[in-house]
Amino acid sequence: MPKTILVTGAGSGFGEGASIGLAHAGHEVIATAQIAPQVSALRDKACALGLDNLRAEKLDLLDAYDVRRALAWDIDVLFNNAGIGEGGPVSEVPVDLVRRSFETNVFAPLALTQGFVRSWVDAGRGGKIVFTSSVSGLFTPPGYAPYAATAHALEAIAEAMRQELRPFGIKVQTINPGAYLTGFNETTADTAFRWLDDGRNFTSRASMRETYNSLLATPQGRLDPCEVVDAMVEIVPTDEGRFRNVVPQSCEDMLRRHQTEAWDACI
Template identity: 30%
Template sequence: MKNKIWFVTGASKGLGLALVKKLLQEGYRVAATSRNLEELKKAVGVNSDSFLPLAVDVKNEKSVEKGVWDTIAHFGAIDVVVNNAGYGLTGSLEELSDEEVRQNFDINVFGVLHVIRKVLPYMRKQKSGHFFNIASIGGFTGEFPGFGSYIATKFAMHGFSESLAAELKPFGITVSIVSPGYFRTEFLDASLAVPKNEIADYKLVREVQQVHQNDYNHNQPGDPVKAAAVMIEIAEQKQPPLHVFLGRDAYQLAEAKIKSVQQDMAAVKELATATDIDE
């Protein structure tokens, strides 16, 4: 049996499910969460002392707190946390209501913060631990029309994860921001919400939405089982990286964004750096 104890949210489908199955196959102890406990048990298909399925609503701090407490009570510790629960939301920013955007942030951002807050007292005490915060390549480059809300949640995750990594360094706790490209999961059919009130003028947004739902869906190049293996290997490294881009497409998009930023900086460098107060 491997030593590290994992806590994985959003584990009943997609990358979370692939990771939980891979971890159990390799002998790790795993607490896995989903809002639907029976769906989670059926999806994982394992009945073992090494597997603790939990019904957790990440939007509810008390629910998260109970899930963390139950994991500590069952396994004695939590060594690796995977903040994977989240969903996509399409629609132009003009189309999306305040309620729709706030719901997106409630799960994708505040749900992650709930887990971090409830786990950290235990990790600080043991002076070790590792967070995998599952963002997206859309949290690094935002040029996806119609995904502004989702992208904003993932940019937020990138930002607070970088700050979190700096805050936790004195305690021996590490953070990895995982930015996957397109992986062949149920994300584009089971986890993609659309706006309640569409505006006819946004033809480009509808085209991008249709491409994702019809053309990309179930044709994504990435293998979630291979992604899970990468994360497990990184968790065993002595100095795991802060930024983890998953997939060849994620690397291509990240490199294009970096090049674009460098070009923009160079274009106005002389002008933009001549802003110090003249003494």
């Protein structure tokens, strides 16, 4: 059945693609973006595609007035997709950057989610929450720990929520994409080079760039994002399915091996 779905972080990448795909599938979509230019661009795209059921709105998760307004919307599914990337060697990354990442990627979506959960519980109705996590929520590649730490935190929150909210008829899922070419991973890698200084840091800029190239400058690091968008369009509105959804299958296989091998890892 058609659902009313709120998508955060719909100004680009997976969020934009999923919003358009969900609207094409017949759902009522409230596609939200952080800044007004993204909202305007999304409205123009929806109009050009004839998607009267895609409504673009501004929602900066760190703006209390935006959040208050959003919590008044009547929705069936909250798709927490918004997030920022922060990279660099975790032993040297400025802690204020890590703190900001947690504010945007963890605390803000948690607050939004709590607001909708409370409204559903008070109304005696079910609902659904979907978090865009990452394969980095289940393992941590070098250079990505500042971002991966926030994804790990989302995994913990989602796993507990799934159990806590089941008695209220509220379902919880995660979607864990691999290294898809949306620009997010590349932009995350670039963040380190705005503070990494060969004159001060013991991690050299050259070695950090080599690390990122080894992860991203390969076919496995530049996958077609349409695969994840298609999966999101299928997973987000459904009432059944797996709690954790890793895309592609090769990444799920890698994570299973990694988690098994972790028990025997040596220092």
